[in-house]
Amino acid sequence: MQDDPLNEPGEDGAAGWRALGVRRHGPDASGAQASDMVAEEVPVALVFNGVSHAVMMVTPLDLEDFAVGFSLSERIIGSAADIYDIECVHGAAGIELRLTIAGACFARLKEARRSLTGNTGCGVCGLESLAALDLAPAPVSARTEVARSALLRAFEALPALQPANALTGAMHAAAWVDADGAILTVREDVGRHNALDKLIGALARGGPRRPGFAIMSSRASYELVQKAARADIGLLATISAPTALAVRMAEQAGICLIGFARRQGCVVYSHAERLLAE
Numbered sequence: 171m172q173d174d175p176l177n178e179p180g181e182d183g184a185a186g187w188r189a190l191g192v193r194r195h196g197p198d199a200s201g202a203q204a205s206d207m208v209a210e211e212v213p214v215a216l217v218f219n220g221v222s223h224a225v226m227m228v229t230p231l232d233l234e235d236f237a238v239g240f241s242l243s244e245r246i247i248g249s250a251a252d253i254y255d256i257e258c259v260h261g262a263a264g265i266e267l268r269l270t271i272a273g274a275c276f277a278r279l280k281e282a283r284r285s286l287t288g289n290t291g292c293g294v295c296g297l298e299s300l301a302a303l304d305l306a307p308a309p310v311s312a313r314t315e316v317a318r319s320a321l322l323r324a325f326e327a328l329p330a331l332q333p334a335n336a337l338t339g340a341m342h343a344a345a346w347v348d349a350d351g352a353i354l355t356v357r358e359d360v361g362r363h364n365a366l367d368k369l370i371g372a373l374a375r376g377g378p379r380r381p382g383f384a385i386m387s388s389r390a391s392y393e394l395v396q397k398a399a400r401a402d403i404g405l406l407a408t409i410s411a412p413t414a415l416a417v418r419m420a421e422q423a424g425i426c427l428i429g430f431a432r433r434q435g436c437v438v439y440s441h442a443e444r445l446l447a448e
Contacts, residue, residue, distance in 0.1 A: 190207075191206075208338060213228075214230070234256050235372040237256050238375055239367035239369065241269065243366075305419060310399055310423055310424050312405075317448060319351070320350055321436065322436070328385065332356065342387050343365060344366040354380060355369060362388035370397065383404065389410040390413070398423075406426070412439055427441075
């Protein structure tokens with residue numbers, strides 16, 4: 171594994187969940203008082219060169235990774251090197267991620283800027299037209315192949331590498347996996363698309379990306395395929411089902427899209443030749 175495979179609760183990680191008093195009902199307890207860990211989601215404003223661009227509901231873990239990944243997957247920047255500084259400012263209403271980006275990137279952003287309010291289940295809020303959906307991503311260059319045993323090995327290992335979900339039961343995970351099925355990096359969030367943005371950001375900030383593929387503890391919605399295409403991820407596997415739109419986009423973008431990845435097996439929806447027999 172790489173040095174930072176987990177989403178460890180550091181200074182901002184402690185804010186990713188909160189202990190609450192609850193009444194727990196079950197076979198052996200009728201309304202007994204107990205403590206439960208509940209995931210946080212807070213409004214996070216992304217501010218580029220002093221201009222607020224987007225507000226997303228995010229679990230406040232790995233926020234710099236999120237800032238970089240969002241900027242890349244929204245095509246605000248071309249590479250992590252286009253970000254000169256990130257400042258995380260906590261306020262009463264939420265958190266501001268203040269990014270200083272290259273002038274050319276900011277000029278493009280101002281020209282194409284739109285108002286966007288996101289939540290944990292929506293990838294289109296605030297779009298001004300159907301054309302802005304970008305349902306035809308450019309083909310990826312990564313034609314990733316993986317053995318079925320390596321894929322299933324990664325999914326079997328993933329739950330043990332989700333500390334926030336183990337505490338709260340409310341987190342999605344996105345992970346980067348090498349060709350042997352070893353998980354290298356994991357990021358968590360209550361929003362599946364936020365988790366993938368965090369993973370994309372973590373990989374971009376870590377320098378040259380080791381060959382591999384992405385897995386997620388969620389369904390495969392269209393925005394996950396869109397983000398994967400923009401990050402040049404050639405294989406995306408999820409634990410639950412894809413949507414038909416996600417499959418069409420993956421086929422067009424050259425992404426091997428796999429769903430229902432469980433111990434018993436999996437279902438390949440696009441570019442099936444890239445899931446290899448043993």
